[in-house]
Amino acid sequence: MLQEILIVFALILANGFFSGAEMAIVASRKGRLRSLAEGGDRRARAALDLASSPDRFLPTVQVGITLVGTLAAAYGGDRLVSSLTGWIAAHAPPTIAAAARPLALTTFVMLLSFTTLLVGELVPKRLALRRAEAFARFAAPLMQRLAWIARPLVWGLAAATTGVLRFLGAAAPTEPSVSVEDIRHLLETGRAEGVLEAVEQAVATEALKLGDRTVRDIMRPRIDVDALDIETPQGEILGAIAMAGYSRLPVYEGSLDHIIGYVSIKDVLRSTWMGWPIELRKMLHRAIFVPETMPLNRLLELFQKERNQLAIVLDEYGGTEGLVTLEDVLEELVGEIHDEHRGGQDSAFVQREDGSWLVDGSAAVDDLAERFGVKLEPPPRDYSTVSGLVLAELERIPAVGDTLEWRGLTVEVVDMDGRRIDKLLVSRPRS
Numbered sequence: 001m002l003q004e005i006l007i008v009f010a011l012i013l014a015n016g017f018f019s020g021a022e023m024a025i026v027a028s029r030k031g032r033l034r035s036l037a038e039g040g041d042r043r044a045r046a047a048l049d050l051a052s053s054p055d056r057f058l059p060t061v062q063v064g065i066t067l068v069g070t071l072a073a074a075y076g077g078d079r080l081v082s083s084l085t086g087w088i089a090a091h092a093p094p095t096i097a098a099a100a101r102p103l104a105l106t107t108f109v110m111l112l113s114f115t116t117l118l119v120g121e122l123v124p125k126r127l128a129l130r131r132a133e134a135f136a137r138f139a140a141p142l143m144q145r146l147a148w149i150a151r152p153l154v155w156g157l158a159a160a161t162t163g164v165l166r167f168l169g170a171a172a173p174t175e176p177s178v179s180v181e182d183i184r185h186l187l188e189t190g191r192a193e194g195v196l197e198a199v200e201q202a203v204a205t206e207a208l209k210l211g212d213r214t215v216r217d218i219m220r221p222r223i224d225v226d227a228l229d230i231e232t233p234q235g236e237i238l239g240a241i242a243m244a245g246y247s248r249l250p251v252y253e254g255s256l257d258h259i260i261g262y263v264s265i266k267d268v269l270r271s272t273w274m275g276w277p278i279e280l281r282k283m284l285h286r287a288i289f290v291p292e293t294m295p296l297n298r299l300l301e302l303f304q305k306e307r308n309q310l311a312i313v314l315d316e317y318g319g320t321e322g323l324v325t326l327e328d329v330l331e332e333l334v335g336e337i338h339d340e341h342r343g344g345q346d347s348a349f350v351q352r353e354d355g356s357w358l359v360d361g362s363a364a365v366d367d368l369a370e371r372f373g374v375k376l377e378p379p380p381r382d383y384s385t386v387s388g389l390v391l392a393e394l395e396r397i398p399a400v401g402d403t404l405e406w407r408g409l410t411v412e413v414v415d416m417d418g419r420r421i422d423k424l425l426v427s428r429p430r431s
Contacts, residue, residue, distance in 0.1 A: 004080050008112070011072035012120045018064040020124030021143055024135035025051050032133050044133075046140035050147075059157040060147040072112065081108050180208055199334075206333045215299055216292040217364055217384040218332060219313045219322035223420070224362075227252050228263065234278050241265050248310050250287065250323065251280055257319045259312050261287045287312050292321050300329050356427035361387035361420065368426070374407040386411075387421035405429075 025047055033051070036044035050057040084104035089097045096103065128135045147154060187204050190196040196204075226244035228237065230253045241249060247266070252259045261284035271278050288311040290299060303309060309326040348363040349371060359368065363386045369376045383392050390411060391397070393404050397419050403412045408428065415423035 004083060008072050008080065009115070009119075011068050012112075012116050015065055015068045015072070015116060015120035016124035017139065018061050018068065019121050020128040020135055021139035022058070022061040023125045024128035024132045024139060025057065025143075027129055028132040028136040033136065036133070036137075041137070043137035043140055046144050047133075047136040050140055050143055051136075057143065057147065059154040059161070060143060060150055063150050063153060063157070064146060069116070072116070081105050084108060183208060202335075203333050210297040210300065210329075210332065211295050213296050213332065213366065214292065214384075215290055215294045215296065215311075215313050215324050216321075217366065218296070218328045219292065219324040220328070221322045221362070222256065222320055225250065225256065225320070225323045227256055227259070228280065229253075230260065230280055232280070237278050237280065238268060238272060241268055248285075248325075250310075250312060251284060259287055259320060261285055262310055289314055290324070291316075296329055296332060299324065300326075303329070354427075356425055358414070359386055359424045359426050361385065361390075361422050361424060365389050369407075372407075372409060372426070372428075374409065386424060386426075390421055390424065 028047060028051065030048065030051060033044045033048045037048050081101075081104050084107065085100045088100040088104055092100065184205060187196065187201045191198060191201040226246060227250040228240055230251050232240060241263075248262050248264050250259045250262045263280055263283045264285065267283045268278055270276075271283075285308075288302065288306055288308050290302065290311045290313055292313050292315060294302075299311065302311070303326050311324050312320060313322040313324055315321040348360040348367070350358040352358060357371075365381075365384060365386055365388065366376065368374070368386050368389075383389050389406070390402075390404065390413065393406060394402065398413045398416070398421065400413055400416055403410060405411075410427050410429055412425040413421060413423075414425045415421075
């Protein structure tokens with residue numbers, strides 16, 4: 001009977017190999033396998049090929065599991081149950097020996113089920129999940145050979161499966177296999193398990209949002225743009241640049257709607273130090289012009305391609321709408337970057353002792369929503385700042401003291417700079 005037990009156990013191990021191979025190839029990281037394959041790893045290439053063709057791989061696994069399970073049950077049911085029946089009849093008391101066959105069959109089914117679940121399913125799948133790429137590389141060559149041997153049967157099963165899916169209206173996938181939410185979940189898991197640092201997870205998470213935000217959301221509006229007139233007298237240029245406090249300033253001719261380039265403070269200081277005349281036209285750098293609707297991921301690509309750090313934002317009529325810099329984009333990834341001109345605190349959101357928040361009117365409405373856990377309507381929107389939100393809700397120029405209720409928040413206008421909303425008080429209604 002020992003020989004029969006070893007044969008059935010070997011069949012259960014084979015079942016475990018198929019189960020583990022299926023789990024490993026499905027759960028393995030395609031990027032890691034692709035990297036190994038590009039480095040010349042043939043096993044990784046084989047695993048990647050199987051993962052890319054589930055219509056060929058999955059039927060092969062099911063054929064193997066079904067065949068091995070059937071053989072184990074048939075062989076064990078024939079040989080082991082008969083041997084166990086004889087052993088019980090010979091060694092058990094007469095009352096038990098009378099029910100030797102049912103008892104042997106019950107014992108065999110229980111032991112076979114337990115061993116199959118443990119050794120043939122759970123343990124291999126746990127191992128496959130822990131070392132998915134290594135298990136996939138180990139199993140892939142043999143799975144490819146089995147797929148070639150069972151090709152006619154696999155083809156028939158794949159065709160039948162496709163036909164049933166078409167009948168059910170689910171023949172082709174309607175969504176990508178990986179969503180942004182899946183990636184965010186992986187980043188959170190990596191942070192929880194210590195694979196990623198907190199700052200790495202934060203930057204990667206924010207990078208996923210770049211395509212959802214536009215230039216309009218982060219640009220410096222026209223009213224806040226510091227620029228130089230090309231006709232500025234030479235003696236006033238250095239003073240104007242020093243008062244603006246920026247390393248690059250747009251230069252316009254006639255009006256701000258006709259920006260012809262920008263000048264770098266380094267060029268001006270060099271000319272001043274060397275005693276050369278400051279000629280703006282000779283110092284001009286080519287300006288980049290972008291629409292206000294450009295996604296931030298494309299803007300970042302444009303900055304890299306043009307090797308530039310400043311872009312002029314145009315409205316739909318070709319007029320100057322504002323200005324955006326590489327630093328503005330980077331702040332979306334790493335958070336606010338303060339310098340000696342901005343001060344050392346985030347003045348856009350200041351929490352007061354009573355729990356309310358003093359919010360700058362130019363603060364991004366996305367930042368407000370994220371800070372208070374409010375869900376915004378999907379883009380496009382007619383506003384990108386908190387002041388724009390207030391104007392859209394009130395449908396008029398507000399006055400100090402005007403209050404509105406929005407998404408469970410109370411927003412009060414507390415300071416106006418002419419017709420411009422300067423500061424607002426945001427709080428949650430007290431229950």
